[in-house]
Amino acid sequence: xxxxxxxxxxxxxxxxxxxxxxxxxxxxxxxxxxxxxxxxxxxxxxxxxxxxxxxxxxxxxxxxxxxxxxxxxxxxxxxxxxxxxxxxxxxxxxxxxxxxxxxxxxxxxxxxxxxxxxxxxxxxxxxxxxxxxxxxxxxxxxxxxxxxxxxxxxxxxxxxxxxxxxxxxxxxxxxxxxxxxxxxxxxxxxxxxxxxxxxxxxxxxxxxxxxxxxxxxxxxxxxxx
Amino acid sequence: xxxxxxxxxxxxxxxxxxxxxxxxxxxxxxxxxxxxxxxxxxxxxxxxxxxxxxxxxxxxxxxxxxxxxxxxxxxxxxxxxxxxxxxxxxxxxxxxxxxxxxxxxxxxxxxxxxxxxxxxxxxxxxxxxxxxxxxxxxxxxxxxxxxxxxxxxxxxxxxxxxxxxxxxxxxxxxxxxxxxxxxxxxxxxxxxxxxxxxxxxxxxxxxxxxxxxxxxxxxxxxxxxxxxxxxxxxxxxxxxxxxxxxxxxxxxxxxxxxxxxxxxxxxxxxxxxxxxxxxxxxxxxxxxxxxxxxxxxx
Amino acid sequence: xxxxxxxxxxxxxxxxxxxxxxxxxxxxxxxxxxxxxxxxxxxxxxxxxxxxxxxxxxxxxxxxxxxxxxxxxxxxxxxxxxxxxxxxxxxxxxxxxxxxxxxxxxxxxxxxxxxxxxxxxxxxxxxxxxxxxxxxxxxxxxxxxxxxxxxxxxxxxxxxxxxxxxxxxxxxxxxxxxxxxxxxxxxxxxxxxxxxxxxxxxxxxxxxxxxxxxxxxxxxxxxxxxxxxxxxxxxxxxxxxxxxxxxxxxxxxxxxxxxxxxxxxxxxxxxxxxxxxxxxxxxxxxxxxxxxxxxxxxxxxxxxxxxxxxxxxxxxxxxxxxxxxxxxxxxxxxxxxxxxxxxxxxxxxxxxxxxxxxxxxxxxxxxxxxxxxxxxxxxxxxxxxxxxxxxxxxxxxxxxxxxxxxxxxxxxxxxxxxxxxxxxxxxxxxxxxxxxxxxxxxxxxxxxxxxxxxxxxxxxxx
Numbered sequence: 001x002x003x004x005x006x007x008x009x010x011x012x013x014x015x016x017x018x019x020x021x022x023x024x025x026x027x028x029x030x031x032x033x034x035x036x037x038x039x040x041x042x043x044x045x046x047x048x049x050x051x052x053x054x055x056x057x058x059x060x061x062x063x064x065x066x067x068x069x070x071x072x073x074x075x076x077x078x079x080x081x082x083x084x085x086x087x088x089x090x091x092x093x094x095x096x097x098x099x100x101x102x103x104x105x106x107x108x109x110x111x112x113x114x115x116x117x118x119x120x121x122x123x124x125x126x127x128x129x130x131x132x133x134x135x136x137x138x139x140x141x142x143x144x145x146x147x148x149x150x151x152x153x154x155x156x157x158x159x160x161x162x163x164x165x166x167x168x169x170x171x172x173x174x175x176x177x178x179x180x181x182x183x184x185x186x187x188x189x190x191x192x193x194x195x196x197x198x199x200x201x202x203x204x205x206x207x208x209x210x211x212x213x214x215x216x217x218x219x220x221x222x223x224x225x
Numbered sequence: 226x227x228x229x230x231x232x233x234x235x236x237x238x239x240x241x242x243x244x245x246x247x248x249x250x251x252x253x254x255x256x257x258x259x260x261x262x263x264x265x266x267x268x269x270x271x272x273x274x275x276x277x278x279x280x281x282x283x284x285x286x287x288x289x290x291x292x293x294x295x296x297x298x299x300x301x302x303x304x305x306x307x308x309x310x311x312x313x314x315x316x317x318x319x320x321x322x323x324x325x326x327x328x329x330x331x332x333x334x335x336x337x338x339x340x341x342x343x344x345x346x347x348x349x350x351x352x353x354x355x356x357x358x359x360x361x362x363x364x365x366x367x368x369x370x371x372x373x374x375x376x377x378x379x380x381x382x383x384x385x386x387x388x389x390x391x392x393x394x395x396x397x398x399x400x401x402x403x404x405x406x407x408x409x410x411x412x413x414x415x416x417x418x419x420x421x422x423x424x425x426x427x428x429x430x431x432x433x434x435x436x437x438x439x440x441x442x443x444x445x446x447x448x449x450x451x452x453x454x455x456x457x458x459x460x461x462x463x464x465x466x467x468x469x470x471x472x473x474x475x476x477x478x479x480x481x482x483x484x485x486x487x488x489x490x491x492x493x494x495x496x497x498x499x500x501x502x503x504x505x506x507x508x509x510x511x512x513x514x515x516x517x518x519x520x521x522x523x
Numbered sequence: 524x525x526x527x528x529x530x531x532x533x534x535x536x537x538x539x540x541x542x543x544x545x546x547x548x549x550x551x552x553x554x555x556x557x558x559x560x561x562x563x564x565x566x567x568x569x570x571x572x573x574x575x576x577x578x579x580x581x582x583x584x585x586x587x588x589x590x591x592x593x594x595x596x597x598x599x600x601x602x603x604x605x606x607x608x609x610x611x612x613x614x615x616x617x618x619x620x621x622x623x624x625x626x627x628x629x630x631x632x633x634x635x636x637x638x639x640x641x642x643x644x645x646x647x648x649x650x651x652x653x654x655x656x657x658x659x660x661x662x663x664x665x666x667x668x669x670x671x672x673x674x675x676x677x678x679x680x681x682x683x684x685x686x687x688x689x690x691x692x693x694x695x696x697x698x699x700x701x702x703x704x705x706x707x708x709x710x711x712x713x714x715x716x717x718x719x720x721x722x723x724x725x726x727x728x729x730x731x732x733x734x735x736x737x738x739x740x741x742x743x744x745x746x747x748x749x750x751x752x753x754x755x756x757x758x759x760x761x762x763x764x765x766x767x768x769x770x771x772x773x774x775x776x777x778x779x780x781x782x783x784x785x786x787x788x789x790x791x792x793x794x795x796x797x798x799x800x801x802x803x804x805x806x807x808x809x810x811x812x813x814x815x816x817x818x819x820x821x822x823x824x825x826x827x828x829x830x831x832x833x834x835x836x837x838x839x840x841x842x843x844x845x846x847x848x849x850x851x852x853x854x855x856x857x858x859x860x861x862x863x864x865x866x867x868x869x870x871x872x873x874x875x876x877x878x879x880x881x882x883x884x885x886x887x888x889x890x891x892x893x894x895x896x897x898x899x900x901x902x903x904x905x906x907x908x909x910x911x912x913x914x915x916x917x918x919x920x921x922x923x924x925x926x927x928x929x930x931x932x933x934x935x936x937x938x939x940x941x942x943x944x945x946x947x948x949x950x951x952x953x954x955x956x957x958x959x960x961x962x963x964x965x966x967x968x969x970x971x972x973x974x975x976x977x978x979x980x981x982x983x984x985x
Contacts, residue, residue, distance in 0.1 A: 031577025038820035040827030059655055066901055067653040071591055078655075138599070139590035141606035142615060147588050196585040200656055203581055207657035214816060214827060216874015223652070223874065223900050267742055274915060285548045285915070319742050330708055365712045523715065 002172075005179050010102070013183035020190025021198045028202045037210070044213045051212015052205035054222060059204060074132065081125035084118035085154065088161075089182070091115075116165070119158050126155040150193050156181035226410045230258045231334035233325045233362070236301045240340035243373040246517050247338040248305040251312070256335075260302065260314045261328050263321040264294045275318055291316050322361035329366055336519075337362065338371045360508075363491055363520045369403060373517045386414045388484040390475045390510070393419070393447055396490035400521035401452055404488040408459065415462040416482045417452055419444045420471035441466045472509035479514060487518045527556025532563070532675040534779060535686025541696075544686065549915055550679025560675050562633055567674060568626030575622065579666060582658040583619050586611050592660065595653035597903040597927040598643055610650040610660040613639050618667045633676040640667050641678050642917035645909035645924075646776075647867040652900070668778030677777055678914045684773025688782045692789045693737040693769040703765050705740045709748035717752050717981050725797060726762035731839075732799035732831075733763050734770040734790060734814070736807045736945050749968035750805065753840075756978060757848035761803075767793030770804040771945075772813030776910030780821060787818035787829075794830040802833040806966045808866030808944035809908070811835045816873050835869050837878045837943050840967060844885045855974035856888045862895055862937035864928075864951065865902040866944035876900050879943060879967075886971060893935035903927050905942075907950030925954040933960055940964040 034041050041048055058064045068075045089095060092115050096106040110118075130151060133143045160181050164174035188194050196203075211223050232247040234240040251258035265275030265284065277284050284290060295316045299306065306312055317324045329337060339359055363370050389404040391397040401417075408415040421440055423432055432440075444466040456462060463482075467474045479487050491507045511518050526532065528543075530553045535541050547553050592610040593599050599608035606612065617636040621628055628636075644664040651659030671677055672685070687694050693702075706722045714720040723729065731754065739746040754761045767789040774782035794802055804811050815833040819826070843849040863883060869875045876899040883892050895902060906925035911917065928950065932940055942948040942964050951964040 028577045028581060031580075033576050033578075034825065034827075035820055035823065036574055036576055037578050038817055038827075040820075040825060043826045055657060059657075065652075067591060067595075067655065070594055070653065074589070074591060136590060137606045138593040138604065138609045138612075139588065141609065142588040142590065142612050144588075193585055193587065196587065196656065199581055199585050203578075203585060204657040206578055207651065207659060210659075215872050216876075219874045221874030221876060223871075287546050287548050289546075289548075323742065323744065326712070327708075 002176065005176065005183065006098075006102075009183050010179075013186040017186040017189050021195075024190055024195060025198055025202055028199065032206060037206075039206075039210045039214050041209055041213070044218065047212045047217050048209035049212075051210070051217050052208035055208025055211065056201055056204045077125045077128045077132070080121045081129060084122035084125070085158075088115050088118050088122065088158070119162055119165075122158045123155060123162065126151060126158075146193070150188075153181075153185055153188050153192075154194065157185055226406060227254050227256050227335045229332065229334045230256050230336050230338055231261055231325075231329055231332060232258055232338045233261050233263075233321075233328075234298070235340060236262050236298045242376050243338050243340040243371075244302065244305065246371070246373045248302075248310070250336075250338075251310055255311070257311045257313070259328070259332055259334065260298060260312060261325065262294065262298050262314075262316050263319060263324045264291070264316050265318055266320055267318060286318055291318075321358045322365075325358070325362050326365055329362075329368065334368055336369050336371055337366055338373065340373060359511075363507075363522060366522060369488075370520045370522075371517050372511045372520065374511050375513075375515055384411045384413050384485045386416060386482050386484045386486075387411075388416045388418055388475070388479045388482055388487045390418050390420070390471075390487060390489045391448070391452075392471075392490070392506075393444075393451070394490060396521065396523075398451070398490075399523060400488055400490035401455075403519075403521050405456065405459070407486075407488070408462075413461075413485070414482075415456070415459060416478070416484065417448055417462065417464040418475060418478050419448060419466045420474040420478075421466060421468040422471050423468050437468050441468065472506045472513065475506075475510050476513045476515075479516060484516050486516055487514055489518065489520060491520045491522060525559065525561035526675075527553070527560060529553040529679075530556035530560055530675055532673065534689060534782065535682060536689055538690050541683065541686045541690055544679075544683055547679075553679045553682075554916065557634065557676065558630065560630060560633075562626075562628060562630060562674055564626040564628070566626075567621065567628075567670060570670060570673060571622060571626060574669075575666070579618075579663055580622070582656070582663060583615070583622060585656055586615065586658055587656065588615075589655070592650040592654050592658075595650045597647075597649075597906070598645075598924055601923055601927045608643060610644070611654075611658070613643050614660045614663050614667070618663055618670075621667075621670070633671065633674060636667065637671050637676040637678065638917070640664050640671055641681070641910060641914060642920040645867075645904045645907070645911050647904035647908055648871055649867070649901070649903065652871070665775075665778065668776075669780055670778070672778035678910070678916055680913045680915065681773065681777035681910055684910075684913070685777040685779035685782045688769075688772065688774045688779075688786045691737075692767070692786060694771045694773045695737040695741050697737045697740045697769075699765050699768075702735075702737075702740050702768055703763070705744050706747050706751075706763060709744045710751055713748040713752065716983055717755065717977070718983055719981060720748075720751055720755055722747075722751055723762040725765050727797050728799070729760050729762040729797065730800045731759050731761035732794060732797055732802045733761055733805075734768050734793075734802060734810075735763075735805045736771050736810055737769055738945065739805065746805065746966070746968060749972055752972055753843070753849065753968060753975075756975060756981060757843045758978070759843075759848070762797060762799065764790075764793035764797055767791075767796075770810035770814050771807060772810065772818075773910070773913075775809065775813045775817065783813065783818070784821040787814050787822050790814055790818070791822055791830050799831055802829065802831055803836060803839045804833070806836045806943040806945070806948075806968065808868035808946055810945070812868040812872050816869075835873070835875060835878070837869075837875065837882060837967065840971065841878050841881045844882060844971075849971065850976040851885055851971070851974050852976045856886055857939065857970065857974075858888045858891060859939055860893055860935070860937045861887055861891055861939040861941060862893045862932060862935040864895070864905060864940055864942045864944065864947045865899055866947050867902070867904050867908060868944070868946075870902065871900045874900075879941070882967060883941070886967075886974060893937050895931045895935055903931065905944075905947040905950035907953065908946050912946060912949050912953070922953075922957050925950060925957060929954050929958050929960060932962060938962055941967060941970070943967050 032041060062075060062079045063069050091108055091110045093109045093112060096109050100106040133139050157178060160174050160178035164171060164178050189197055211217055216223060230247055230251055247258060265277045267275050274283050275286050295314055298314055359372060387404055387408050389401060421444060448464050489507055507520060529547050535544060590609055596608060596610045602608050617639045646661045646665050648659055648661035651661055684694055703724055710720050710722045733750060772783055772786050774786055815829055819828050863879055906928045907921060911921045940951050940962055942951050943966060948964060948966060955962055
């Protein structure tokens with residue numbers, strides 16, 4: 001069982017995730033139509049690129065935009081969630097040991113207590129995000145079971161990871177559950193709303209090009225939104 | 226001289242005095258009278274909604290509605306629109322001053338007749354100042370504008386006395402030419418009048434009586450050289466120069482002369498935001514005079 | 524009755540059809556017929572397949588339903604934070620559903636979508652600036668309007684407006700002759716006060732080709748004279764085209780893309796015919812967006828630009844004041860609290876956020892200018908954009924929408940609002956009529972003229 005999910009399943013989910021992301025990103029940019037979108041992407045590559053980069057950069061900065069500054073609570077839980085959700089899976093020592101065993105490669109790693117802290121932060125933020133969804137009418141109205149499912153898929157690896165980390169009950173059970181939920185997450189990325197892990201950059205880049213080319217960029221106005 | 230009269234009417238009481246004069250003139254002078262009514266001001270951007278100036282309601286304009294308003298105007302003036310009269314009716318939508326000017330440009334009347342104010346007569350706001358429609362039309366029109374604000378004592382038919390008020394401006398010279406022609410055509414007395422403005426707010430200091438009289442003498446000299454020289458053929462005329470607040474003096478003078486008509490030039494043609502001003506003298510005369518007032522612009 | 528006499532899928536193409544449609548007062552029969560109008564699901568789905576590409580599909584897909592766009596929408600704020608006014612909800616429940624159901628939606632759904640597209644969104648694009656994913660719901664509503672227009676589910680005035688452009692190449696029934704004739708009339712009316720005033724018609728190779736809004740010609744032609752005065756005072760070599768003079772596009776509000784193309788092409792033809800150095804449009808926001816920002820794409824111009832450099836009136840005015848072509852008498856500058864309405868269509872959508880402020884620095888006595896909050900590209904829509912001002916059916920919603928701008932203006936304490944945009948100007952006028960807050964509002968032209976130091980050659984002899 002362990003062999004299967006760390007072997008075939010691991011390769012399958014990682015492969016599907018990476019290939020899926022690649023294919024979808026390519027399809028996204030190929031699907032941009034200058035005449036339908038009404039943005040002359042190709043005519044001004046430099047302005048478009050600058051606009052895209054500015055747009056992505058500003059939104060990756062906590063409180064970097066009016067949008068973030070307008071909603072400080074959301075901004076804090078959003079960044080707490082996402083910082084942990086990106087850093088821990090990639091840079092956890094245990095993950096990199098596993099990766100090295102599999103591929104011979106490993107990334108930079110973070111201190112375990114930092115990882116613990118970030119993981120708790122992810123779980124706590126996820127709970128707050130769910131509570132926000134329930135509490136605010138303007139969010140509740142749009143929320144469907146699908147949104148909760150996505151949150152569940154994204155948080156499950158962190159919860160099971162914590163269970164395994166603190167060896168609550170059966171360690172092997174939690175470890176298997178952790179690996180399995182992680183693989184489900186990888187598989188879900190290209191096919192669900194989780195595609196935003198890469199399409200966020202694509203979509204932001206598109207709007208950045210729009211502003212960088214059409215909406216004032218060529219006039220030298222850099223909208224710091 | 227008056228073959229075509231454009232009577233811009235609100236088809237309400239506000240225009241009644243003007244209507245009486247306008248129809249009277251049309252009858253006695255055998256002139257064509259064009260009844261022109263602007264039914265509403267467009268509102269709401271490009272929508273079809275207009276504010277009906279009479280009912281103050283928002284209505285949607287279509288051909289039917291326009292026809293209906295035309296009938297309303299016809300009904301309102303049923304008594305005056307007798308067989309003998311050569312009249313036409315036109316109803317338009319837009320800002321009144323602009324539409325009146327547009328119509329004037331189209332039919333090129335010899336005279337535009339208007340009421341002194343539009344809107345509710347009992348409304349003190351309308352009484353105190355003349356409507357801005359009048360101001361704007363007076364500013365831009367190519368022909369003389371006759372304003373009838375108060376019930377006129379006698380009408381064109383029995384016209385015997387014209388008062389021409391002058392401030393010796395260039396525009397006043399134009400007004401004089403017109404007044405002279407009108408007096409000749411209508412065979413009535415011409416009274417040339419100048420008021421020496423001694424209101425301290427205007428002068429900033431008080432004049433001695435000697436100075437006043439010196440100035441009056443000077444004004445008489447100007448009248449003689451500028452106007453009387455042009456009136457060789459005219460015998461029944463008079464001239465006077467009084468001191469005081471000009472608009473009060475003109476109104477007083479007109480009353481004394483039993484004037485049937487006051488003719489003045491209106492000088493100020495500057496745009497002033499939303500409410501262009503006719504020279505305030507003109508405005509005051511219009512509000513106060515007991516007879517029609519003609520304003521000449523060019 | 525699937526296709527009505529007035530309400531159908533066919534655009535208005537002739538003067539007779541236009542007159543007939545106008546004759547249906549308030550669109551009474553039109554809206555009655557709309558209740559019976561069939562949805563052509565096949566056409567709808569084919570169109571979506573052909574035109575809804577990765578940008579919009581991705582937007583619809585990755586929307587996290589986080590609700591961060593809610594506060595960015597003035598209609599959400601002003602309608603007591605009604606969750607149904609959240610931009611993401613509005614687009615997901617309309618366009619999102621249509622895509623999800625592959626076009627299989629019914630008449631009732633389409634009428635709901637129509638109300639959402641025209642009465643719950645002014646396409647001001649503000650929400651797009653507040654979405655972490657960069658989802659611009661204003662753009663999607665524009666797209667949705669196109670789908671609804673194609674199916675005949677479009678407000679009566681919008682169908683008429685688009686028809687006007689198709690028939691007259693203008694938003695109102697103003698012919699080419701009437702335009703030139705009115706311009707000449709205005710110049711004549713003002714030439715006594717401004718010596719030498721003329722209107723050069725169809726002059727080739729001029730420095731400036733000036734285009735206008737048909738409403739100026741129809742209802743307040745003073746604006747034309749004012750434009751002439753300022754060009755003349757600035758010593759510009761300018762001209763108007765007798766054909767292709769209409770800058771606006773109600774077709775854009777209607778989502779009638781074919782008419783949009785016809786309209787801008789008429790202006791571009793004038794540019795190509797007269798070869799001016801620059802085109803300058805009047806003080807209108809959506810018109811600038813239609814002809815300068817979006818127009819090149821409708822006309823299939825790959826560089827996204829009109830045939831000649833085209834600028835907004837405020838850009839020219841700022842330049843003329845900066846370079847001293849127009850001189851202001853400092854003693855006549857505005858000396859009352861004054862604020863500025865930033866138009867979404869050329870500020871958020873074309874980056875002109877400093878231009879009008881530069882003009883303010885020349886024409887307002889220091890200390891009297893009060894900025895709105897929020898301002899510049901974050902300013903709220905006037906409340907009447909995107910066609911909202913003109914749609915009778917949605918008047919109550921529009922009047923409610925004006926409250927945002929009313930309160931913004933009140934908060935500045937300004938007595939005068941500079942509104943260099945026809946739509947904003949109308950909306951502010953209407954809000955004063957509706958709520959009476961005692962303000963004045965104005966385009967820039969008359970204000971600048973009132974404080975202008977006329978060059979000697981233009982002064983009338985005294």
